[in-house]
Amino acid sequence: MSENDDVVRIMTLHKSKGLEFPVVILMEMARRFRMPSDSEMLRCDAEQGLALKRCDVENRVTGHTLAGRALEYKRRREIRAEEARLLYVGMTRARERLILLASPRSLSTARMRWSLPTGDYAAGQADCMLDWIGQALCSGLEDGQDRNFAAENGSLWALRWHNGAEFKQHLPAERAFAIPDGAGEVPSDFLRVPPQPRHKVLKTSVTALVRGEIPGEDEEETIETKRRALKLDTLPQEFPNFMLQQETTGADRGTATHKALCALSMDAPIPPQLDALQSHGTLTPEERALIRPRDIQAFFESDLGRRVRQAETVKREWGFCMLEGDMLVQGVLDLCFREAGRWVLVDYKTDRVPADELPGLYGDQIRWYARALTEITGGDVAEMWLYSLREGRAVQVQKALPSEQK
Numbered sequence: 001m002s003e004n005d006d007v008v009r010i011m012t013l014h015k016s017k018g019l020e021f022p023v024v025i026l027m028e029m030a031r032r033f034r035m036p037s038d039s040e041m042l043r044c045d046a047e048q049g050l051a052l053k054r055c056d057v058e059n060r061v062t063g064h065t066l067a068g069r070a071l072e073y074k075r076r077r078e079i080r081a082e083e084a085r086l087l088y089v090g091m092t093r094a095r096e097r098l099i100l101l102a103s104p105r106s107l108s109t110a111r112m113r114w115s116l117p118t119g120d121y122a123a124g125q126a127d128c129m130l131d132w133i134g135q136a137l138c139s140g141l142e143d144g145q146d147r148n149f150a151a152e153n154g155s156l157w158a159l160r161w162h163n164g165a166e167f168k169q170h171l172p173a174e175r176a177f178a179i180p181d182g183a184g185e186v187p188s189d190f191l192r193v194p195p196q197p198r199h200k201v202l203k204t205s206v207t208a209l210v211r212g213e214i215p216g217e218d219e220e221e222t223i224e225t226k227r228r229a230l231k232l233d234t235l236p237q238e239f240p241n242f243m244l245q246q247e248t249t250g251a252d253r254g255t256a257t258h259k260a261l262c263a264l265s266m267d268a269p270i271p272p273q274l275d276a277l278q279s280h281g282t283l284t285p286e287e288r289a290l291i292r293p294r295d296i297q298a299f300f301e302s303d304l305g306r307r308v309r310q311a312e313t314v315k316r317e318w319g320f321c322m323l324e325g326d327m328l329v330q331g332v333l334d335l336c337f338r339e340a341g342r343w344v345l346v347d348y349k350t351d352r353v354p355a356d357e358l359p360g361l362y363g364d365q366i367r368w369y370a371r372a373l374t375e376i377t378g379g380d381v382a383e384m385w386l387y388s389l390r391e392g393r394a395v396q397v398q399k400a401l402p403s404e405q406k
Contacts, residue, residue: 016090018263019093023099024091024093026099026129035075043071044071051064051067051071080124110131113126114135252286254350259282264296298389308337311337333372341379343373344382345385347362347387352390358388359395363397367399384398
């Protein structure tokens, strides 16, 4: 199943990062944030430590100390910050139309929060994502009338109100239950056990297939799992500490660089774009520091990069699912583009191994990707390339069927 299939996809906001769709519907905008409860006996924070509830034995009451309240306020700020990031992710997934659905418990209470003067205080009083939207559209929501509204920032909104009774399902009247009298013969299949399915479909990923893992036990293939897909035995087993740290940093650099390659424009300077991705929350400061712009610039200026610019169709970070016998195979294509009516497939690699050795390590992986691309789109894959970001070199992989899976 490709990104352009005419289907409805249901996913979490976390899973939608990096994807775009023509129409996006965000539901339950009025769902309250899960804030700390006053009944907690112990509050913990990785930076500030622990805070126990105070117990007044004489008056037989309990309450949180000043330290406990401080941890509560800190946690509330962190929760709102994370929810704000998720709201940004959800609202920026739509290319053409964004639909927000909400049903606040108390409209009068919600309107009180929406009418607060805009600023940090009002943003910090939000109990749900709808409160942030309502603060921006407060003047258009005051009278509860349907209208087209232009916000102060120039965005256009179609505001629609609905009564809950409109969505009630009208079911046929219930029939009175009649107790069977037990007369007559019992049907022969009355106690028959329903037929059991002959087999179950197992889910796995291309990464798991290449690594030889048991189907059904692998997590979903993502940017992160692809970066740590294969661990090599080309170095001695007794690693010095500084080399162990370098191994971890290399995997993190690969993940960060891959994120950037999926989001950057090939026709604009790279450093300002990376700074913008960090400010928008797509990249963390740590990830931004790990990315080497010269590696990305080298790919953009390579022969493959020039071909991508001239391609008729380009897809980056393209997720797919493919049914292979009794197994559902899932994966993510780094880059593919259509050239003269045929697909060219590219997979980025950041391994510390010579580029010439990459086909031996990842040949089966990219062949699975090519097979999925052909079966889903119906188009032929003309070329398969593994691009070494460390060396700035592209190595072509020859066509062959993926290795037989045991």
